[in-house]
Amino acid sequence: MPSGLSLFTHYLLLFIKSGKYRKQYVLKKMVITMNKLY
Numbered sequence: 001m002p003s004g005l006s007l008f009t010h011y012l013l014l015f016i017k018s019g020k021y022r023k024q025y026v027l028k029k030m031v032i033t034m035n036k037l038y
Contacts, residue, residue: 004037 011030018026 004034007033007037 008030011026011033015023015026015030
């Protein structure tokens with residue numbers, strides 16, 4: 001399990017590379033992950 005920051009960076013890069021519709025999905029996943037960490 002990566003640290004919170006590297007995980008955040010991972011999702012951020014995924015978000016940037018994602019298409020318009022996939023962005024909402026990635027963002028939702030990111031929020032869920034962040035809520036679990038903190």
